[in-house]
Amino acid sequence: xxxxxxxxxxxxxxxxxxxxxxxxxxxxxxxxxxxxxxxxxxxxxxxxxxxxxxxxxxxxxxxxxxxxxxxxxxxxxxxxxxxxxxxxxxxxxxxxxxxxxxxxxxxxxxxxxxxxxxxxxxxxxxxxxxxxxxxxxxxxxxxxxxxxxxxxxxxxxxxxxxxxxxxxxxxxxxxxxxxxxxxxxxxxxxxxxxxxxxxxxxxxxxxxxxxxxxxxxxxxxxxxxxxxxxxxxxxxxxxxxxxx
Amino acid sequence: xxxxxxxxxxxxxxxxxxxxxxxxxxxxxxxxxxxxxxxxxxxxxxxxxxxxxxxxxxxxxxxxxxxxxxxxxxxxxxxx
Numbered sequence: 391x392x393x394x395x396x397x398x399x400x401x402x403x404x405x406x407x408x409x410x411x412x413x414x415x416x417x418x419x420x421x422x423x424x425x426x427x428x429x430x431x432x433x434x435x436x437x438x439x440x441x442x443x444x445x446x447x448x449x450x451x452x453x454x455x456x457x458x459x460x461x462x463x464x465x466x467x468x469x470x471x472x473x474x475x476x477x478x479x480x481x482x483x484x485x486x487x488x489x490x491x492x493x494x495x496x497x498x499x500x501x502x503x504x505x506x507x508x509x510x511x512x513x514x515x516x517x518x519x520x521x522x523x524x525x526x527x528x529x530x531x532x533x534x535x536x537x538x539x540x541x542x543x544x545x546x547x548x549x550x551x552x553x554x555x556x557x558x559x560x561x562x563x564x565x566x567x568x569x570x571x572x573x574x575x576x577x578x579x580x581x582x583x584x585x586x587x588x589x590x591x592x593x594x595x596x597x598x599x600x601x602x603x604x605x606x607x608x609x610x611x612x613x614x615x616x617x618x619x620x621x622x623x624x625x626x627x628x629x630x631x632x633x634x
Numbered sequence: 635x636x637x638x639x640x641x642x643x644x645x646x647x648x649x650x651x652x653x654x655x656x657x658x659x660x661x662x663x664x665x666x667x668x669x670x671x672x673x674x675x676x677x678x679x680x681x682x683x684x685x686x687x688x689x690x691x692x693x694x695x696x697x698x699x700x701x702x703x704x705x706x707x708x709x710x711x712x713x714x
Contacts, residue, residue: 557686
């Protein structure tokens, strides 16, 4: 086997499964797209099947569906308030999509689509543009007053306004970079330590134990990053809905 | 879990700072490339980006909003 196949980064390679070209556009159905489809189907069927027979005393699956619903609903209520309720479908879909992407990546031989910055950046860009549009729709041009924090003397404006604009534009970048960096670093680290297991022979037990521990930590990170991505979306939405 | 939360806060602080610089440099280089004024905008936006990054770090560290908060959430909001 070639050395590349053992590379810890080989897992992030995008392979076209069904080639499709439209002019200069490469619209191939890749392994990344395949896992996005799987995540969508899994998330939809999980919620649909779990709530198919909605009992008063919920069973195991129904409890899980209700917990995930309440988790996101509470997050929106605590961070956005009552006005955020109409954005629940979007935020819940975002949470499930990121969470299933992170968790599917933990299955051996699978592909983690959240480990590609273009995927996370696309999601962050949708959030960023959506939140900006909501802010302008709700407050009109008054929304621009967020560029001047309360209590800033007017002669500081030429310095503060550009800094605030730049600070606003770092949002989608840091939002997407955080998810991407966490997933990529975690999966690479797992593969590197797993490589030591085979190399060290008998002493490979030590990295094997480490890999077991890291897998647990990666599961926590998968949940934590989906949570962080969603809660930051809520915070940005709150900033746009409630100006100071 | 508290250790994981602390680690993620530390990573966020570092990331906010770097992203601020990166955005500033990116916009500066882009404007220079577009207007052929190298390195005027690179210098201006480097310092603005540095300011934005430090501002973001300060805001995350003081808990005034998650990234760019303007104020703390009102305490009278019904919770639970």
